[in-house]
Amino acid sequence: MANHGAGFDPEEFTRAAREFGARLRDSRRLLLIVGLVIVGIVAIYGSYYQVEPDEVGLVTRFGRFVRTSDPGPHGKFPFGIERVQKVPVQRQLKQEFGFRTARADIQSSFHKDEKTAAESVMLTGDLNVATVEWIVQYKISDPYKYLFRMRDTEETFRLMTEASMRTVVGDHSVTELLTVGREAIAAKAKQLLSNLCKLYDNGISVQQLILQDVDPPEPVRPSFNAVNQAIQERERSINEAWAEYNQEIPRARGLAEQKIQAAEGYAIDRVNRAKGDAQRFTALEEQYRKSPEVTRTRIYLETLAAVLPSAGRKLIFDEKAKGILPMFPLGPSQEVKP
Amino acid sequence: MSGRSIVIGAVFVVLGLATLSSALYTVSETEQVVITQFGQPIGVAVTQAGLHVKVPFAQEANVFEKRWLEWNGNANQVPTRDKKYIGVETYARWRIANPLLFFQRLRDERGAQSRLDDIIDGETRNVIASHDLIEVVRTTNRAFEKGEEAEDIMEAESMREIELGRDKITRLILEHVQHVVPDYGIELVDVQIQRVNYIESVQAKVFDRMISERKRIADRHRSEGQGKSAEVRGKKERELKVIESEAYRKTQEIMGRGDAEAATIYAEAYNRNRELYRFLKTMETYRSTIDKESWLVLSTSTDAFRYLQSQTAAGGGKAEAKSR
Numbered sequence: 001m002a003n004h005g006a007g008f009d010p011e012e013f014t015r016a017a018r019e020f021g022a023r024l025r026d027s028r029r030l031l032l033i034v035g036l037v038i039v040g041i042v043a044i045y046g047s048y049y050q051v052e053p054d055e056v057g058l059v060t061r062f063g064r065f066v067r068t069s070d071p072g073p074h075g076k077f078p079f080g081i082e083r084v085q086k087v088p089v090q091r092q093l094k095q096e097f098g099f100r101t102a103r104a105d106i107q108s109s110f111h112k113d114e115k116t117a118a119e120s121v122m123l124t125g126d127l128n129v130a131t132v133e134w135i136v137q138y139k140i141s142d143p144y145k146y147l148f149r150m151r152d153t154e155e156t157f158r159l160m161t162e163a164s165m166r167t168v169v170g171d172h173s174v175t176e177l178l179t180v181g182r183e184a185i186a187a188k189a190k191q192l193l194s195n196l197c198k199l200y201d202n203g204i205s206v207q208q209l210i211l212q213d214v215d216p217p218e219p220v221r222p223s224f225n226a227v228n229q230a231i232q233e234r235e236r237s238i239n240e241a242w243a244e245y246n247q248e249i250p251r252a253r254g255l256a257e258q259k260i261q262a263a264e265g266y267a268i269d270r271v272n273r274a275k276g277d278a279q280r281f282t283a284l285e286e287q288y289r290k291s292p293e294v295t296r297t298r299i300y301l302e303t304l305a306a307v308l309p310s311a312g313r314k315l316i317f318d319e320k321a322k323g324i325l326p327m328f329p330l331g332p333s334q335e336v337k338p
Numbered sequence: 339m340s341g342r343s344i345v346i347g348a349v350f351v352v353l354g355l356a357t358l359s360s361a362l363y364t365v366s367e368t369e370q371v372v373i374t375q376f377g378q379p380i381g382v383a384v385t386q387a388g389l390h391v392k393v394p395f396a397q398e399a400n401v402f403e404k405r406w407l408e409w410n411g412n413a414n415q416v417p418t419r420d421k422k423y424i425g426v427e428t429y430a431r432w433r434i435a436n437p438l439l440f441f442q443r444l445r446d447e448r449g450a451q452s453r454l455d456d457i458i459d460g461e462t463r464n465v466i467a468s469h470d471l472i473e474v475v476r477t478t479n480r481a482f483e484k485g486e487e488a489e490d491i492m493e494a495e496s497m498r499e500i501e502l503g504r505d506k507i508t509r510l511i512l513e514h515v516q517h518v519v520p521d522y523g524i525e526l527v528d529v530q531i532q533r534v535n536y537i538e539s540v541q542a543k544v545f546d547r548m549i550s551e552r553k554r555i556a557d558r559h560r561s562e563g564q565g566k567s568a569e570v571r572g573k574k575e576r577e578l579k580v581i582e583s584e585a586y587r588k589t590q591e592i593m594g595r596g597d598a599e600a601a602t603i604y605a606e607a608y609n610r611n612r613e614l615y616r617f618l619k620t621m622e623t624y625r626s627t628i629d630k631e632s633w634l635v636l637s638t639s640t641d642a643f644r645y646l647q648s649q650t651a652a653g654g655g656k657a658e659a660k661s662r
Contacts, residue, residue, distance in 0.1 A: 063366030064388035123475050123534055125482065128548050129541065148367040150406040150431070159410070159429045163530040167504055170475040170534075173482040174548075180483055200406070200431070200528070219545045223552035230556035234563030241567035245574040252578050256585030263589035267596020274600035278607030281618070285611045296617065300641065303621040312630040316646065318638045 046078025054090035056143050059083070065144065087143035092207065095158055097165070098133030099212070121217070122166050128174040129220075133212040134186070136161050136193070138204050145203030153202050160200070161209075164192040177214055178224070186211045360394035370404045372437045373397050383437040400441060406431045406527055407447065409454045415537055416463050422471040423540050427533040428462050428511070430454065432519070432526045440523030453522060458529065461514045465507055470498075474534055477503045504531060 050073050051057040057069040061082045069084075076082040098120030102111040120131040138157070140146045146153055168189040172181050190209035197204050216224045288295045308314065365371050371384040375397045384390055385404060392399060411428040418424060432454065434440045444450045466474060479499050502510070512529045519526050536544055608615040628634065638646050 060367060060387070062364040062387075062389035063369065064386075065367050118533070121535060123536070125476050127471065127475065127544070128551075129536065129544060148405065151368070151403060152408055156406070156408065156429075156431060159530070159532050163429070163532045166531075166533060167477055170504060171477045171480060176483050196530075216548070217545065220548045220552065223549040223556075227552050227556045227559065230559035230563075234559045234566070237563040237567040238570065241570035241574075245570055245577075248574060249577055249581070252581045256581045256588075259585045260588045260592065263592040263596075267592045267599070270593075270596040270600040271603065274603040278603045281607045281615065282610065284618070285607075285614055288611070288614055297641075299618070299621055303624055307624045307628045308634065310630065311628045311632045311634045313632075314634045314636065316636045316638060316643055 043078045046080075047075050049074055049076060049084050051086060052088075054088050055086045056089045057084045057086050058143055058147060060085070065148070068143065085147060087140055087146060089140050089143055092137055092139060094135055094137050095154075095161065096133075096135050097158075097162065098131065119162065122169050124169055124174040124177055125171050126173040129217050130169070130174050130177050130214060131217055132165065132169060132177070132214050134165060134189075134210060135212060136190075136209045137207040139207055140203055141205040142203030145201055147203075150200065150202050153204070156200070157197075157202065157204055160196045161189075161193055164196060165189045165209075167192060174216065178216065182211050182214065357394045361391055362389060363392060363399045364389055365401075368403060368405050369401050370434070370437050372400045372402065372441050374400055374441075379438050379441065400437075402434050402437045402440065403447070404433070406433050407450075409451065409458065411455075411459055411462065411532075413533070413535075414459055414462060414466075416466045418466055418471040418474065419468055420470040423537045424466070424471060424474070425533070425535045425537055426462060426466055426474075426531060428458060428529055429532050430458055430515070430526060430529045432524050434523060435520070435525035436523035438523065439521075443522045450522065450524060454519075454524075457518055458511070458515055461511050462531075465511050465514070469502065469507060472498055473500050473502050474504055474507055474531070476500050477505050479503075507531070 049057065051069055051071045053071045055071065057074065058065060059067050059069060059076055059082050061077065066082070074084075076084060098112070098116050100111045100116060102109045117131075120133050122130060122132055124130050150156055168185050169177060172185055177185060186209050190206055193209065194206045197206060215221065284295075363371065365384055365387050367387045369387070371390070373380045373384070373392055375393070377398075380397065383402075390399075409430040409432060411426075411430070413425040413427050415423060416426055432450075434450075440450070444453060508529060508531055512526065515529060516526050535541075636643055638644060
């Protein structure tokens with residue numbers, strides 16, 4: 001720089017230019033090396049890819065699908081000549097309708113908002129309204145179709161599921177939906193959804209469709225509960241009546257049996273007594289026949305002997321001695337009275 | 339190597355690269371391409387994925403989707419034929435079947451979406467408006483399973499038989515739309531009714547109806563309970579009467595049988611000697627009837643006391659007794 005002031009020296013310029021050229025050549029070489037290294041790194045990096053155990057890789061060359069690769073490390077052409085898209089074919093995927101799992105844990109927390117509410121409200125076959133929450137589990141059975149047949153396969157699958165569920169619910173009464181028909185509805189919706197998947201050929205296979213909470217809409221819920229209460233009430237009053245029945249009928253049966261037994265006892269008693277009396281009489285009669293006179297007198301006198309002492313008052317009179325009777329004071333009752 | 343030659347070489351390389359990149363184009367699995375030359379479509383659409391060649395600079399590759407595309411309808415408020423206001427949400431899936439035609443008529447997807455809005459929404463309205471609500475909701479005429487609850491309380495309207503049903507109505511919409519869209523190079527693959535809901539003001543009325551319906555069902559259960567329990571009580575009363583009266587009948591029967599048997603036995607025995615029986619029975623009666631309160635007024639002429647009078651009178655007394 002100092003030379004500037006001192007004037008132009010061509011020799012020095014040439015030397016400087018040559019030096020500069022050499023330095024330039026050096027740095028160009030360096031640049032080239034650095035460039036090549038970078039390209040090499042990118043090439044290596046771009047040639048390697050790894051497929052996770054639950055995935056499969058789909059390789060396209062210039063946009064065209066060429067091969068699938070199984071889990072493990074793989075190589076491909078770098079620089080966008082070949083590209084890989086990984087699809088989780090082994091994973092059990094899940095979509096939720098009417099709610100979202102905010103945090104899956106031992107005690108999962110769920111999240112609901114206007115959007116999920118709109119998913120769950122639907123018309124039943126008897127033109128009532130119900131809110132249905134459900135999940136669908138599915139797998140990607142054909143990754144090629146899943147990726148290349150439809151744009152936004154997932155979202156379409158959501159819509160297909162909603163349409164299927166509403167179609168089935170629309171063919172059932174609200175009572176069926178809430179009670180007896182749950183399983184049948186889930187099974188039919190799954191069937192319908194599977195058919196739709198086949199029709200769309202979207203590479204998805206439906207594993208399970210499970211109904212979660214199924215409720216009448218909020219404003220009518222109390223009246224549904226009232227029906228349940230009425231059913232309980234009905235059962236209770238019927239049970240009470242049966243309880244009364246079961247209390248009284250066996251007792252009445254027992255009492256009846258008692259009466260019958262008593263009657264039988266009476267009958268046996270009667271017969272036995274009769275037999276006894278008869279035998280006694282017969283025995284006596286046999287003796288009597290041998291000596292009627294004596295027996296008769298004996299019995300008569302024996303009776304009197306037994307009877308007379310027990311009588312309160314005795315009056316023995318002679319028919320021929322008249323006049324006693326009128327003087328006879330009748331009974332002590334008169335004396336007692338006053 | 340002169341500086342000029344380096345420059346010229348560089349220019350050629352750049353030009354060559356530019357030509358190459360303009361001549362080559364890739365078509366992915368999800369795309370199809372229409373080649374235009376100065377804006378004019380040339381040849382058929384390229385649907386085969388991979389690397390392709392075209393005339394550089396003059397020709398342009400216009401890329402279109404090959405996959406099924408979305409169309410999601412808005413919630414349409416439509417009155418059904420039976421004047422029920424409902425919100426209907428449909429979705430459709432379509433694809434660009436004829437990219438050339440599509441390109442000429444609609445230019446791009448945005449244009450297609452707005453055209454599909456017009457066509458599908460309109461067709462949905464038409465079809466829904468010319469059918470009753472029940473036709474849109476139900477698919478078959480299957481009978482509802484009767485659960486615990488009494489279904490016959492339901493409104494007759496909801497129990498009506500359907501003619502078409504949701505499935506056929508959806509197909510009706512699909513067919514009508516499929517008729518129109520090929521003009522735009524579009525193929526409509528499917529239309530589905532995604533949601534059918536009452537609009538809010540109608541919904542409130544429906545809720546009222548549901549409440550009254552449930553109330554009727556509850557009342558019915560309650561009265562059924564009362565009826566059934568009365569039935570059980572009646573059954574109980576009846577059975578009580580049966581048991582009691584039967585017991586009475588049996589006891590009387592048994593006792594009667596006993597009495598009869600006893601009577602037979604007595605009669606048989608006593609008939610052997612009626613006179614003795616009468617005598618014995620009389621004696622027995624004396625024993626049982628005379629007690630402390632009794633007065634006995636006895637004449638000396640009776641058998642027992644005749645000897646009080648005289649010893650001799652005994653014979654006469656005896657004769658008297660015998661004659662009796």
